[in-house]
Amino acid sequence: MVEKGNKNMVLERFQHYLSAALLRNYGRIPSAAVFADDFNLRAVGTTTVTRETTRKWINGITLPTVGHIVVLVAWLDLDVNVMFGKSEK
Secondary structure, X not given: OOOHHHHHHHHHHHHHHHHHHHHHHHOXXXXXXXXXXXXXXXXXXXXXXXXXXXXXXXXXXXXXXXXXXXXXXXXXXXXXXXXXOOOOO
């Protein structure tokens, strides 16, 4: 079981790297609606997501499932090791 403090650290780290990637790709943090629509266009091999789900990702409330992380990594050029604290860039 993951400790609550560790989970919060992972969520914060994910939010930070997701926000940086969104800024790099959009020039700003997009609305949850835009992010969900763009994600769903790329969601091959996994389920689509709702605007509420992407809002929670952007705000660091929840983590995506593994399938969704695969899409985010490919689309936004994320480094999973850095995003989840395995190493620093």
